[in-house]
Amino acid sequence: xxxxxxxxxxxxxxxxxxxxxxxxxxxxxxxxxxxxxxxxxxxxxxxxxxxxxxxxxxxxxxxxxxxxxxxxxxxxxxxxxxxxxxxxxxxxxxxxxxxxxxxxxxxxxxxxxxxxxxxxxxxxxxxxxxxxxxxxxxxxxxxxxxxxxxxxxxxxxxxxxxxxxxxxxxxxxxxxxxxxxxxxxxxxxxxxxxxxxxxxxxxxxxxxxxxxxxxxxxxxxxxxxxxxxxxxxxxxxxxxxxxxxxxxxxxxxxxxxxxxxxxxxxxxxxxxxxxxxxxxxxxxxxxxxxxxxxxxxxxxxxxxxxxxxxxxxxxxxxxxxxxxxxxxxxxxxxxxxxxxxxxxxxxxxxxxxxxxxxxxxxxxxxxxxxxxxxxxxxxxxxxxxxxxxxxxxxxxxxxxxxxxxxxxxxxxxxxxxxxxxxxxxxxxxxxxxxxxxxxxxx
Amino acid sequence: xxxxxxxxxxxxxxxxxxxxxxxxxxxxxxxxxxxxxxxxxxxxxxxxxxxxxxxxxxxxxxxxxxxxxxxxxxxxxxxxxxxxxxxxxxxxxxxxxxxxxxxxxxxxxxxxxxxxxxxxxxxxxxxxxxxxxxxxxxxxxxxxxxxxxxxxxxxxxxxxxxxxxxxxxxxxxxxxxxxxxxxxxxxxxxxxxxxxxxxxxxxxxxxxxxxxxxxxxxxxxxxx
Numbered sequence: 001x002x003x004x005x006x007x008x009x010x011x012x013x014x015x016x017x018x019x020x021x022x023x024x025x026x027x028x029x030x031x032x033x034x035x036x037x038x039x040x041x042x043x044x045x046x047x048x049x050x051x052x053x054x055x056x057x058x059x060x061x062x063x064x065x066x067x068x069x070x071x072x073x074x075x076x077x078x079x080x081x082x083x084x085x086x087x088x089x090x091x092x093x094x095x096x097x098x099x100x101x102x103x104x105x106x107x108x109x110x111x112x113x114x115x116x117x118x119x120x121x122x123x124x125x126x127x128x129x130x131x132x133x134x135x136x137x138x139x140x141x142x143x144x145x146x147x148x149x150x151x152x153x154x155x156x157x158x159x160x161x162x163x164x165x166x167x168x169x170x171x172x173x174x175x176x177x178x179x180x181x182x183x184x185x186x187x188x189x190x191x192x193x194x195x196x197x198x199x200x201x202x203x204x205x206x207x208x209x210x211x212x213x214x215x216x217x218x219x220x221x222x223x224x225x226x227x228x229x230x231x232x233x234x235x236x237x238x239x240x241x242x243x244x245x246x247x248x249x250x251x252x253x254x255x256x257x258x259x260x261x262x263x264x265x266x267x268x269x270x271x272x273x274x275x276x277x278x279x280x281x282x283x284x285x286x287x288x289x290x291x292x293x294x295x296x297x298x299x300x301x302x303x304x305x306x307x308x309x310x311x312x313x314x315x316x317x318x319x320x321x322x323x324x325x326x327x328x329x330x331x332x333x334x335x336x337x338x339x340x341x342x343x344x345x346x347x348x349x350x351x352x353x354x355x356x357x358x359x360x361x362x363x364x365x366x367x368x369x370x371x372x373x374x375x376x377x378x379x380x381x382x383x384x385x386x387x388x389x390x391x392x393x394x395x396x397x398x399x400x401x402x403x404x405x406x407x408x409x410x411x412x413x414x415x416x417x418x419x420x421x422x423x424x425x426x427x428x429x430x431x432x433x434x435x436x437x438x439x440x441x442x
Numbered sequence: 443x444x445x446x447x448x449x450x451x452x453x454x455x456x457x458x459x460x461x462x463x464x465x466x467x468x469x470x471x472x473x474x475x476x477x478x479x480x481x482x483x484x485x486x487x488x489x490x491x492x493x494x495x496x497x498x499x500x501x502x503x504x505x506x507x508x509x510x511x512x513x514x515x516x517x518x519x520x521x522x523x524x525x526x527x528x529x530x531x532x533x534x535x536x537x538x539x540x541x542x543x544x545x546x547x548x549x550x551x552x553x554x555x556x557x558x559x560x561x562x563x564x565x566x567x568x569x570x571x572x573x574x575x576x577x578x579x580x581x582x583x584x585x586x587x588x589x590x591x592x593x594x595x596x597x598x599x600x601x602x603x604x605x606x607x608x609x610x611x612x613x614x615x616x617x618x619x620x621x622x623x624x625x626x627x628x629x630x631x632x633x634x635x636x637x638x639x640x641x642x643x644x645x646x647x648x649x650x651x652x653x654x655x656x657x658x659x660x661x662x663x664x665x666x
Binding site: 351 | 495497498517518520521522524525526530532536537538539540546549550552553554596600
């Protein structure tokens with residue numbers, strides 16, 4: 001052991017420098033890997049969600065008409081896409097309120113994470129989802145299905161809501177009727193789902209395929225968060241749907257976090273979720289899909305998952321290109337450092353090996369001692385790596401780093417260490433053999 | 443004890459720059475002898491020592507040590523043979539400079555299994571050459587004579603049957619050289635076989651047998 005330590009300590013500064021080089025390369029490589037893995041992850045997820053679409057409400061300003069009414073017309077059908085205050089829905093429109101518009105806007109500002117798909121979209125969806133688990137007989141009892149995005153705590157899935165469709169009426173001087181917002185129509189909606197953020201939905205969708213299965217697992221998970229009462233309140237529509245062999249033709253993928261927030265979460269924690277993934281099953285015809293997408297596009301923005309995937313790939317490639325030169329520099333530095341230190345160490349330790357050789361050290365023992373020395377060097381490098389990685393993670397001094405540590409990072413680190421050891425060993429052995437061959441060096 | 447028959451040894455064997463160091467050398471050394479191998483530079487003295495010390499392989503001939511064919515040994519066996527039966531003293535001492543005297547003396551024991559009382563063995567070896575008091579000094583702090591005595595102690599720690607010394611006084615002044623030769627003589631008197639390669643007549647004259655080598659061949663073998 002003393003002999004091996006003497007091999008390491010003779011060029012202590014150099015050896016620590018090489019260990020630092022290896023450490024820096026490993027840490028940098030792990031950061032690069034983490035960043036790329038992030039893109040890779042979404043690429044893989046989006047690959048598993050082929051023929052799916054991301055839905056994200058567009059610019060909220062577009063929901064206002066020229067009178068700042070929160071009304072929007074779609075496809076020339078004058079279909080309302082409403083943001084409504086929940087209290088107003090439940091209590092009905094109250095014309096005695098001093099300023100209904102203000103009340104309306106208050107609703108918008110305070111509960112803007114509540115979003116209800118309007119009748120046209122509901123109709124479109126229900127047509128596609130006639131066999132879906134939450135859409136069994138909506139049309140028959142006059143209930144329009146809807147998807148609520150965001151805070152749903154007041155509306156467990158399956159809840160039927162009576163809503164008023166509001167219309168802005170200009171004041172008519174000839175009439176005694178005041179202008180303002182009036183209830184144009186009453187609609188009855190059934191809450192059929194909740195949408196999570198795109199990232200959450202993506203991450204969740206990575207767990208299970210097909211998306212329908214994921215949907216089930218997420219619902220279960222969200223139910224598990226809550227109390228039994230919530231489970232009871234929510235399980236009925238879910239259970240009835242799970243008994244059915246029919247697959248929904250359109251799935252709304254939700255995140256458990258959003259579900260949790262929306263169902264049992266504290267109001268103040270309710271997330272402003274405005275995105276969802278729509279996955280079509282094989283039963284949907286291309287025409288039907290395009291129709292739905294067209295409607296969704298009009299409502300807000302829809303992007304094909306395929307496009308997202310391509311974007312992720314582009315981002316991945318761009319990151320790779322960004323990191324590649326640095327990675328190559330680090331690699332060259334490590335290779336030069338490792339080989340250089342091996343040669344210098346062997347050269348400096350010539351006397352040590354000579355002394356050991358004449359005292360009975362065999363080539364095999366010499367090789368083992370070199371391996372052990374390499375082991376010490378790499379142990380130092382590994383310790384430095386662990387410390388550096390921990391410090392970087394805790395202090396977050398690398399803002400661009402994902403610092404996403406997983407098995408691949410360990411594999412990378414092990415690979416670098418093993419390759420460094422091999423390189424060092426390969427560089428050392430010829431010199432060792434030279435010292436031990438024919439006594440010419442003695 | 444040591445029997446060399448028709449030993450030939452070349453460096454860069456079968457290459458364009460092949461150099462013949464030993465050519466059909468025959469030599470027999472009995473136990474307890476003190477032999478000086480003398481000759482001009484490049485005569486093959488050191489190579490002969492390396493062959494006897496199993497530090498190198500030979501191209502032809504046979505080398506037996508106590509009836510054991512050393513020339514047929516594998517690399518591992520030769521290492522063990524060197525560790526157990528041969529003590530080697532080099533002109534440049536071959537010490538690890540940053541080791542203490544005691545650590546240097548203990549080096550052969552690193553490569554030997556099942557050794558008990560290591561400290562005692564090391565202490566005994568140092569006492570035999572009179573450097574026990576220097577045991578905690580580093581090798582780089584020693585004088586030339588002390589270094590050589592440390593190297594001899596290292597040999598003695600192995601408890602070898604033969605001590606091979608390659609120009610042991612080459613880097614020493616006459617007083618230290620005489621001291622070193624005194625140690626060799628004393629060890630020889632205790633029954634140890636000592637083979638000294640030298641071109642120093644004074645050193646050679648203190649040996650009981652002188653082997654002259656030139657151009658890789660034994661010119662004369664004189665027992666005094």
